[in-house]
Amino acid sequence: MVYYPQVAYCENYLWEQHINHAIYEQVRALISLQVGNLPSTVDEMLGFYEIKNNQRQLLSLSLSNYTYHKQAAHGMTYIKSLTFDFEKEQICQLRDLFIPGADYVQRLSELVELQIIQRDIPLLENFPGIRPDQDFYIADKSLVIYFQLYEITPYVVGLPMFPISVFDLTDIIDEQSPLSRMAVNN
Structure with missing residues (x-):
């Protein structure tokens, strides 16, 4: 079903x-x-x-x-x-959330890699960083970057998900993007 x-x-x-x-x-x-x-x-x-x-x-x-x-x-x-x-x-595509020309791939890659280290997530090989069209969704005040099974981790890890606070991205978020609306505290 x-x-x-x-x-x-x-x-x-x-x-x-x-x-x-x-x-x-x-x-x-x-x-x-x-x-x-x-x-x-x-x-x-x-x-x-x-x-x-x-x-x-x-x-x-x-x-x-x-x-x-x-x-x-x-x-x-x-x-x-x-x-x-x-x-x-x-x-929305991932690129649509950020200021044109902002190196969102580098920033998000760094934040994901930090979580990999902090959470001690086993990898299949060195973390290559995210793709410009990386899978994502928006959940309240977080941008969640995720990977498919076997994409970067062994099967046993499941689908690795990395929630990133919108407040860690405010300097590169496009003010006209929906991610900007999530960064408002009200």
């Missing part, structure tokens, strides 16, 4: 359709990633979602898909997130 949300009652019906289409396409991509052209039989597939933020004209959600293939050593989970800025009516 695969569950996913639908947005309803937006002021702009076309924007609502765009959001729901983006969610549907992301769910389809996760299913395809799990099944694709693999020769093995799927014994179990579970898809869920979590609303990470739904305030201040921002909707950030994660979609997860767990699949177990027949005779596999273990199941595999993938997570993808979508962040919608209702003020600008756009789907």
Whole structure:
């Protein structure tokens, strides 16, 4: 079973359709990633979602898909997130949250690496830093950077998630971005 949300009652019906289409396409991509052209039989597939933020004209959600293939050593989970800025009516990419030209990749990489050290997280190899299009979601006053299974850590670690306070990023956050709205204390 695969569950996913639908947005309803937006002021702009076309924007609502765009959001729901983006969610549907992301769910389809996760299913395809799990099944694709693999020769093995799927014994179990579970898809869920979590609303990470739904305030201040921002909707950030994660979609997860767990699949177990027949005779596999273990199941595999993938997570993808979508962040919608209702003020600008756009789907946010990581770069959209920061001042143009700001080296957000370097800053976020340093903050993630610090957490790896502090939390003593085992890595498969040296931490390469984040990608410019790294997976993320926004949860209240945190930007959460995350990695897929086996991307940087062994399977036993699970999906490594790194919450970063918006207050640690205020100097590089674009004032017009939804992340800026999260940095307001009220």
